[in-house]
Amino acid sequence: MKILTFTTLFPNLVRPNNAIFVETRLRHLVASGQVEARVVAPVPWFPFTDKRFGQYGDFARVPASEERFGLPVLHPRYPVIPKVGMNFAPALLANAAKATVGRMLDEGYDFDLIDAHYFYPDGVAAVKLGKHFNKPVVITARGSDISLIPNFAKPRKMIQWAAANAAAVITVCDALKTELVQLGADPATITPLRNGVDLQRFHQGDRAGLRREIGLDGFTLLSVGHLVELKGHDLAIGALPLLPGVTLLIAGSGVELPRLQALARELKVEERVRFLGAVPQPELPRYYGAADALVLASSREGWANVLLESMACGTPVVASRVWGTPEVVAAPAAGVLMRERSRQGVADAVQALRADYPAHDDTRRYAEQFSWDSTTAGQLRLFNAIVRK
DSSP, X not given: OEEEXXXXXXXXXXXXXXXXXXXXXXXXXXXXXXXXXXXEXXXXXXXXXXXXXXXXXXXXXXXSEEEETTEEEEOOEEOOOTTTGGGGHHHHHHHHHXXXXXXXHHTTXXXXXXEEESIIIIIHXXXXXXXXXXXXXXXXXXXXXXXXXXXXXXXXXXHHHHHHHSSEEEESSHHHHHHHHHTTOOGGGEEEOOOOOOTTTSOOOOHHHHHHHHTOOSOEEEEESOSSGGGOHHHHHXXXXXXXXXEEEEEOOSTTHHHHHHHHHHTTOGGGEEEEEOOOGGGHHHHHHHOSEEEEOOSOOSSOHHHHHHHHTTOOEEEOOOTTHHHHSOSTTTEEEOSSSSHHHHHHHHHHHHHTOOOHHHHHHHHGGGOSHHHHHHHHHHHHHHHHO
């Protein structure tokens, strides 16, 4: 089977950590030996590569094509219209990708279906491309594309149209399927296939050695994710005055860094907070393995990969009760869910975890239920059924 993966959420040479979970799922699918794949991952057009332009400068430095883990990846450019562009994004994205997809077909890569990730604008654009090239489309819903974007009237209508015209929809958790059905999607077309975890990359190490290497002493929390408001790093910092002697490591970069640093100073906990910056995924197991607990205080998450990554390293989690997270943290060995998403809620959950702390081996065994194998098998069943039709 030949597939075309279409999404703006894909790692690239300039931003190697961008939506790495999409690439990981595709790599495991291709490793089955039953699928050949190529990737079209458009990036916004921007004229200047200077780093002072932030993420737009990053977009400009992304190469037109590259190869990642043996997968050919093309990066056509599409126009982004600031402030008013949200309603036009699917059409702009589809029109910009047509020439690239057309050349791919002309050169002999006659794919069987389009595998799209994120409903808006990517999934809507993919359905437009599918109609243009007469190819079936499968859209994977991943989180805020269903939990947030449908709050806007025009995008909501386009998401409903895409769901009705896609050959099938995948959701990364049951909660997103429920929300899609409430939006009017046919439940018979929706298949939940949760993200897995790479059990070879994320594994238990020498915990005592890792702690010495990183310089940790006492109970240590780890918070991983972009430094943006929805990730709730501020709540983890805010819990520290209620958790004497506890240290917090924060792995990630983003616009919230100055505010988070100021908050740590204001609360007089700056000596107990370490900002690690952006940590490449291959280095994350060191920090997961050294920490005593991962804290994820997000306001929105479809299926947070950091939870299983931490558990696979033997480290339990403290997490907010949002969307798919209760489906991940579903046993004492996994960790504790917060009663409320607040500073006090984080502190109470950490204290509850410490009072009944699971064995690291039990946490690892819990994570082993979530290998990528069943996700890959589910994709193959679904894709094969679509191609047969």
